[in-house]
Amino acid sequence: MGELTDKIKGNVNEAIGKAKQAVAGDPSDPARTHEDDKLEAEGAGQELKGKGQQVLGKVKGALGDDV
Template sequence: MGELTDKIKGNVNEAVGKVKEQSADPATRDDGARQETRGKGEQLKGNLKGMLGDDI
């Protein structure tokens, strides 16, 4: 995947994770926190690809 794709996926996962964290169900809140963290990681990966090129 390219830089832009990783950044978009990261933004989507972060947004969905934040919504899930507002749930009354503790399991859904935990899943939301994990998804938000995964989104931040994807954004970081996209940023690194932007700096180093899409070859990583």
């Protein structure tokens, strides 16, 4: 059960992270604000967290949820 939960949470966090980065916009845009920079960094962190959760889910699947 933990394997599937981790994979789902990972997919959700990765998608939300990518969306936040897209909302922040192009880094070279002169109208970009400090808040946009913060949102992009937050999104990158959330995307990375999601990738980690997906890896954890794969490891749990390989080890039979004994992790």
